[in-house]
Amino acid sequence: MLELRPLGLALAIAAALAMPAAALAAPPANDAFSAAEELSGRVTTAEGLTKDATKETGEPNHAGEAGGASIWYRWTAPADGRTIVSTCGSSFDTLLAIYTGDAVDSLTHQASNNDACGVQSEAAFDAVEGVTYLIAVDGDEAATGAVALALRLAPANDDFADAEVIAGDEGAVDGTNVGSSPETDEPGYLEHSVWYRWTAPSSGPVNFETCGSDFETFVVAYTGSEIGALEYVGYADDACLYSSRISFSATAGVTYSIVVDGYGTGDFELSWNRNPQPPYVLDYPYILGTAREGETLTATDGEWSGTPPFTLSYAWDRCDEDYVCKPIEGATSKTYLLTSADIGQYIRARVQAANAAGTYMAYTDTTPPVRSRGPQSTALPVVGGTAVVGDTLTTSDGLWTGPTPIRFEYQWQACDAVGTACVDLTGERQSFIELRTVHVGKRLRAVVTATNIDGSRSVASGASPVVVAPKVVKQVRCVVPNVRGKSLKHAKGRIRRAHCKTGRVTRAYSRSVARGRVIAQKPKAGARMKQGAPIKLVVSKGRRR
Numbered sequence: 001m002l003e004l005r006p007l008g009l010a011l012a013i014a015a016a017l018a019m020p021a022a023a024l025a026a027p028p029a030n031d032a033f034s035a036a037e038e039l040s041g042r043v044t045t046a047e048g049l050t051k052d053a054t055k056e057t058g059e060p061n062h063a064g065e066a067g068g069a070s071i072w073y074r075w076t077a078p079a080d081g082r083t084i085v086s087t088c089g090s091s092f093d094t095l096l097a098i099y100t101g102d103a104v105d106s107l108t109h110q111a112s113n114n115d116a117c118g119v120q121s122e123a124a125f126d127a128v129e130g131v132t133y134l135i136a137v138d139g140d141e142a143a144t145g146a147v148a149l150a151l152r153l154a155p156a157n158d159d160f161a162d163a164e165v166i167a168g169d170e171g172a173v174d175g176t177n178v179g180s181s182p183e184t185d186e187p188g189y190l191e192h193s194v195w196y197r198w199t200a201p202s203s204g205p206v207n208f209e210t211c212g213s214d215f216e217t218f219v220v221a222y223t224g225s226e227i228g229a230l231e232y233v234g235y236a237d238d239a240c241l242y243s244s245r246i247s248f249s250a251t252a253g254v255t256y257s258i259v260v261d262g263y264g265t266g267d268f269e270l271s272w273n274r275n276p277q278p279p280y281v282l283d284y285p286y287i288l289g290t291a292r293e294g295e296t297l298t299a300t301d302g303e304w305s306g307t308p309p310f311t312l313s314y315a316w317d318r319c320d321e322d323y324v325c326k327p328i329e330g331a332t333s334k335t336y337l338l339t340s341a342d343i344g345q346y347i348r349a350r351v352q353a354a355n356a357a358g359t360y361m362a363y364t365d366t367t368p369p370v371r372s373r374g375p376q377s378t379a380l381p382v383v384g385g386t387a388v389v390g391d392t393l394t395t396s397d398g399l400w401t402g403p404t405p406i407r408f409e410y411q412w413q414a415c416d417a418v419g420t421a422c423v424d425l426t427g428e429r430q431s432f433i434e435l436r437t438v439h440v441g442k443r444l445r446a447v448v449t450a451t452n453i454d455g456s457r458s459v460a461s462g463a464s465p466v467v468v469a470p471k472v473v474k475q476v477r478c479v480v481p482n483v484r485g486k487s488l489k490h491a492k493g494r495i496r497r498a499h500c501k502t503g504r505v506t507r508a509y510s511r512s513v514a515r516g517r518v519i520a521q522k523p524k525a526g527a528r529m530k531q532g533a534p535i536k537l538v539v540s541k542g543r544r545r
Helices: 006-018 488-497
Strands: 037-039 043-049 071-076 081-086 094-100 108-114 122-127 132-139 146-153 164-166 171-176 194-199 204-209 217-223 231-237 245-250 255-262 267-273 280-283 296-299 303-305 311-319 325-327 335-337 346-355 358-363 376-379 392-395 399-401 407-415 422-424 432-434 443-452 455-460 501-510 518-522 534-543
Touching: 037 043, 043 071, 071 146, 081 094, 094 122, 108 122, 132 146, 164 171, 171 194, 204 217, 217 245, 231 245, 231 280, 231 303, 245 303, 255 267, 280 358, 296 311, 296 346, 376 455, 392 443, 488 501, 488 518, 488 534
Parallel strands: 037 071, 164 194, 501 534
Antiparallel strands: 043 146, 071 132, 081 122, 081 146, 094 108, 094 132, 171 267, 194 255, 204 245, 204 267, 217 231, 217 255, 280 303, 296 335, 311 325, 311 346, 346 358, 376 399, 392 432, 407 422, 407 443, 443 455, 518 534
């Protein structure tokens, strides 16, 4: 281990302190013109620092300013075209200049800028393929900081006005959208577009395609002479794997603008011909409407490429939960009315396009499971009670499935002795009915209507036994009357006339019986008791919410 004696250490420190600050600084690696950092490609970026950078003897003033802390980049143009260089996004007030030449003191100025984007810079020039360009980044008044350099060589046909002219009934051209950018008034979905212009030599089908491109492309066709007033003709995406083919019927003498764009950038070959093309779906059809019994579904046509005109036909399928689908017999129109047979099934539509060159079938997604028009009955309501005048019949709601809540309504009917010919009983719309003399010889049943968000559905209970008059029982001093459904006042009167007396009265909420009505009694109606026997009553406090 080397040991410095006190005198040696002091001399070393003194020597270090005596060195100028510049001797201790480390300039950037691309500080000198001869050490310029290499850039390549149509689109490229670079980062750098100008701290401790210097200005060389004979170096020009960049953008007309003295500067004093420059760094250098070198780029050889891979093709002819408009080239944009910027320092927008750098951390300081930059100066930017582009040159050609082999020595720092004998450069030819190409472009320069100061303060194009805030205090940062941007400059454009027309590059020539194979020529090497030197790019200097300096700081105004020798300012330094972090450099964000971006370079973009735009394709020659980047702008609508510079569209590449193509001609004839067939042909192919190589192209690229690397370095392209959208222009003012260009359709908003175009981001990396390049333009071609073709005038139809005759009327008839024409196809433009980028099949085999090295990135995912799409092709759009327009007519019109101004970028802000284009008329849409057609669009194609993924007609040949991830590349595109657009087909339309051209009119002789009309000029069409063909755009190649993509989900990214890359190189492609654009070819064209006048061959008829079979249909190919661009945007799949889908179903409009609600998947509910009684509703009408409508299939959209979708969007198609290929040579028009197209003839469209439709068919509908029912699918189970395993996506096993079967055609619906007779369902061959653009619309389909859902029936009870569709409940619980998934519905899809098939749209077939046909032209002179062939056919193609496109499927929609399936609907959700088809719901019923209203609740579905899984068990019929049941009538309970004794079919004797003076007694009360009641009905259950039955069992139902479907979205809740489910609301119930009732209608009692009188049927013939067989129980088939039935008519509504006016005003009998509770879940119970008191039997009267007019009902003798009839069978009674209840029609229960269930309603939910999907609609209403009604079912009928089975009919009761034939209603009969009560038997006269002699020597019974108290025959308990049926007072269920009666007001308390009416009930007490009936109990008194039956030679019984009203016992304890309690109150409780009821699901369906109105406030003040008797909902239960003990003993039950028809019981034979001693004269003055007490009858306990339960009176409704109102319907339970």
